[in-house]
Amino acid sequence: xxxxxxxxxxxxxxxxxxxxxxxxxYAMVPGVIAQLWFFGxxxxxxxxxxxxxxxxTEAAVVTLRKREIGQALADYSAIVTALLLAVSLPPLLPWWxxxxxxxxxxxxxxxxxxxxxxxxxxxxxxxxxxLLISFPAAMSSWLPPAxxxxxxxxxxxxxxxxxxxxxxxxxxxxxxRAGADGVTMAxxxxxxxxxxxxxxxxxxxLNHSTFNNTLWSSASAGWSWVALLYAAGGLALIQLRVISWxxxxxxxxxxxxTATILSxxxxxxxxxxxxxxxxxxxxxGAFFIATDPVSASTTPRGRLIxxxxxxxxxxxxxxxxxxxxxxxxxxxxxxxxxxxxxxxTQPKVYGQSRTPKQKAKQQGxx
Amino acid sequence: MYKQLVVExxxxxxxxxxxxxxxxxxxxxxxxxxxxxxxxxATMLVLIGSNATVSIIRHWVTSAIRxxxxxxxxxxxxxxxxxxxxxxxxxxxxxxxxxxxxxxxxCAIIGRAEAFASKNSLPNAAFDGLMMGxxxxxxxVILGGLREILGNGTLLNGAERLFGSGAEHWKITLFTTxxxxxxxxxxxxxxxGMGLLIAVKNIIDKKLAEKAASKDTKTVVRARVxxxx
Numbered sequence: 001x002x003x004x005x006x007x008x009x010x011x012x013x014x015x016x017x018x019x020x021x022x023x024x025x026y027a028m029v030p031g032v033i034a035q036l037w038f039f040g041x042x043x044x045x046x047x048x049x050x051x052x053x054x055x056x057t058e059a060a061v062v063t064l065r066k067r068e069i070g071q072a073l074a075d076y077s078a079i080v081t082a083l084l085l086a087v088s089l090p091p092l093l094p095w096w097x098x099x100x101x102x103x104x105x106x107x108x109x110x111x112x113x114x115x116x117x118x119x120x121x122x123x124x125x126x127x128x129x130x131l132l133i134s135f136p137a138a139m140s141s142w143l144p145p146a147x148x149x150x151x152x153x154x155x156x157x158x159x160x161x162x163x164x165x166x167x168x169x170x171x172x173x174x175x176x177r178a179g180a181d182g183v184t185m186a187x188x189x190x191x192x193x194x195x196x197x198x199x200x201x202x203x204x205x206l207n208h209s210t211f212n213n214t215l216w217s218s219a220s221a222g223w224s225w226v227a228l229l230y231a232a233g234g235l236a237l238i239q240l241r242v243i244s245w246x247x248x249x250x251x252x253x254x255x256x257x258t259a260t261i262l263s264x265x266x267x268x269x270x271x272x273x274x275x276x277x278x279x280x281x282x283x284x285g286a287f288f289i290a291t292d293p294v295s296a297s298t299t300p301r302g303r304l305i306x307x308x309x310x311x312x313x314x315x316x317x318x319x320x321x322x323x324x325x326x327x328x329x330x331x332x333x334x335x336x337x338x339x340x341x342x343x344x345t346q347p348k349v350y351g352q353s354r355t356p357k358q359k360a361k362q363q364g365x366x
Numbered sequence: 367m368y369k370q371l372v373v374e375x376x377x378x379x380x381x382x383x384x385x386x387x388x389x390x391x392x393x394x395x396x397x398x399x400x401x402x403x404x405x406x407x408a409t410m411l412v413l414i415g416s417n418a419t420v421s422i423i424r425h426w427v428t429s430a431i432r433x434x435x436x437x438x439x440x441x442x443x444x445x446x447x448x449x450x451x452x453x454x455x456x457x458x459x460x461x462x463x464x465x466x467x468x469x470x471x472x473c474a475i476i477g478r479a480e481a482f483a484s485k486n487s488l489p490n491a492a493f494d495g496l497m498m499g500x501x502x503x504x505x506x507v508i509l510g511g512l513r514e515i516l517g518n519g520t521l522l523n524g525a526e527r528l529f530g531s532g533a534e535h536w537k538i539t540l541f542t543t544x545x546x547x548x549x550x551x552x553x554x555x556x557x558x559g560m561g562l563l564i565a566v567k568n569i570i571d572k573k574l575a576e577k578a579a580s581k582d583t584k585t586v587v588r589a590r591v592x593x594x595x
Contacts, residue, residue: 094545108558134549 017116020242020293021076027237028083028288031230035087038145038222041158042091047083049095049162053102054082061111077116081105084124084289088281088328089131090142092153092161097135101127121335122295125328132323140324142187145222188223189279189324192271201268227283234287243291246303251286252277254311262319276315285310285327295335302338302345310334368493375497382505382560383567387474391465392506393556397517400524402510403503404458405465408447410499412469413478415443417495420483427484436479437470444470458527474502505563512559515540517550 035043058078062069072078082102089098105127113119132139143153157167195205237243255276262270276282281289290296290310297306310330317326381387388409396402419439427435448466451459459466469475478498483491514520519541525533549555 097545130549130554133552133554134547135545136548138545 015242017075017077021080023237023240023242024080024288025076025083027233027242028087028230030233031226031284032083032087034226034229038226039091039143040153041155042093042143042153042162043087044155045095045159045162046089046091046093046098047086049098050082050086050089050102051079053099054078054106057103057106058111061107062115065111065115067115072115075116078106078110081110081123084284085127087284088124088128090139092141092143092158093138094165095162097131097138098162101131104130117294119294120338122289122292122331125289125331128328129332132328136323140187140190142190187279187324188275189318192275193318193324196269202263202271203268223280224278227278230283230287234283237287237291243287244300244303246300247291247296247307248286250304250307251290251311252282254308255282255315256311258312258315262315270319276318280318280325281327282314285314285331289327290331290334295331295338297338297341297345299342299345299347301347302341305341305345306334306338309337367490371490371494371497375494375499375501376504377501380501380505380567381474381477381498382502383564385474385477387477388472388502389560391468391472392502392509393553393560395462395465396506396510396513396556396559397551398514398524399507399510399522400458400528401461402506404451404455404528405462405469406499406503406506408451408462408466409469409472409475410496410503411447412440412443413475413495413499413502414492415446415495416440416475416479417483418488418492419443420479421486421488421491424484432480432484433476436476436484440475440479441470455528457524461524461527474498509556509559509563512563513550513555516547517555518546519543 032043032047055073055078058072059069062072082105085101085105086098089101105123109121109123109126110116110119153161153167161167192202192205196202234243234248238245238248256273259271259273259276263272286307290307297303310327313330313333314326317329318324321329323329375381379385382389382392391405391409395405416436416439420436423435444467447469448459451462451466478494482494486494511521514523519539521538521540522533522536525536529536550559
């Protein structure tokens with residue numbers, strides 16, 4: 001009898017890149033549906049524009065690089081990048097900004113560095129940062145959640161605003177952003193930041209009409225539901241072992257610890273950990289963005305450091321920086337630190353001593 | 367010799383594209399064509415002056431003290447240029463600000479003094495300064511033009527700062543937008559633009575090399591020894 005001899009690893013998950021990417025896409029579905037529900041059809045059009053641009057750009061650059069198009073398009077990575085970028089964009093952003101951002105993500109951040117697997121930075125987040133610093137006004141024009149909005153933006157209306165700047169009734173994006181009370185709405189993160197800047201306390205800011213007193217029954221609720229559903233999708237990914245638990249857990253812990261320390265120092269000036277978790281892109285970032293297998297740290301200990309540092313920077317930049325949200329900036333900052341983190345956190349090889357230094361020491365003793 | 371200096375300065379050994387020297391002013395002031403051109407011309411004048419002077423004194427300065435001597439010569443020329451700009455192009459002088467005195471620290475200038483001027487005759491050294499300066503100015507203008515078009519939709523904005531009040535209507539407006547592409551004007555835009563320019567130069571060089579190679583390999587005509595059936 002002849003036995004097959006194979007080398008380790010003996011247990012492995014047979015998953016190809018495109019399978020992993022497809023699972024990520026499925027896991028994002030609940031969050032995307034929540035976003036559609038609360039922020040209208042603009043989200044759908046943004047996703048569509050980004051997808052088309054991403055696929056066309058990928059095909060064009062891959063052709064220029066004389067690689068195989070079919071393979072590059074079939075791995076779904078461009079689609080994941082486009083989706084991550086599109087859900088981060090304000091729903092009524094002018095179409096050419098979305099096109100520009102997606103092109104930048106695929107052509108400059110991903111393909112110029114050598115394509116999938118070689119990019120130093122997370123393409124979606126680098127493109128988001130590019131758009132944010134280029135068009136700060138347009139990029140912070142979020143719609144109010146549907147329940148609170150004065151105008152509802154329909155399927156074709158959203159398309160008209162994105163492409164021409166006005167809907168069929170002649171309202172522009174700024175007018176459509178008005179809340180039920182006619183005052184232009186900001187996101188909760190923006191709101192709290194501005195109010196605290198104007199000398200109100202955190203509790204007073206939360207009592208503003210945007211919030212209707214409680215976190216779960218108002219403008220904030222829309223955001224919290226989106227965050228919650230992204231978290232659910234992310235937990236499913238961990239359960240399926242598509243991503244490891246290290247980065248999401250340490251990122252959320254980093255946010256919570258930093259926010260709690262700040263609010264213990266002065267609860268009037270600094271928002272609570274729950275507020276940070278349920279607003280902006282923390283959940284999306286923790287489960288879908290920071291876990292990007294290419295640009296994140298690759299060692300278990302490194303991932304814990306990577307995630308915790310992103311969480312720390314997010315709270316610090318949200319609180320003291322110029323922009324309301326900071327996941328994208330934090331991810332980009334920590335992407336730069338990944339080679340260093342990986343260098344210092346190489347796991348111990350079984351049967352080997354930890355570091356060459358300790359090895360030398362042991363040999364000296366014996 | 368002169369032809370070689372032209373090719374070296376403008377293309378093959380371009381201080382900005384190939385030597386990557388003087389990147390600090392290159393990236394900092396190229397937010398418009400006129401700013402780029404102004405700093406480029408200032409740098410070129412300093413280069414000509416310092417190269418010529420270094421070449422004249424090359425037999426009397428011992429190698430042990432050459433660097434401080436070079437630095438003082440360059441600093442003297444930069445001061446002259448700075449005072450001239452202060453006098454005749456005051457608005458441009460204000461716009462370029464600290465980057466005019468910082469020409470002293472431009473490595474391209476001391477690099478040429480050390481590598482070329484201190485070993486060559488006066489006419490050659492002065493001509494090298496002219497060509498290196500022209501190559502540097504060329505890139506500053508191109509990068510400034512790219513960033514000005516993308517970020518502002520204009521070209522030659524503020525031409526009167528450099529060319530006097532007659533140039534006020536030189537400004538070309540290509541498009542107007544309520545959402546200017548700020549990235550192009552901000553520092554990251556300079557780095558991205560510079561990287562893309564270097565990439566374009568490499569592509570052209572590659573194409574030229576291929577062309578030269580295909581010219582060299584002569585097609586060998588073989589005498590047919592077997593008849594085709």
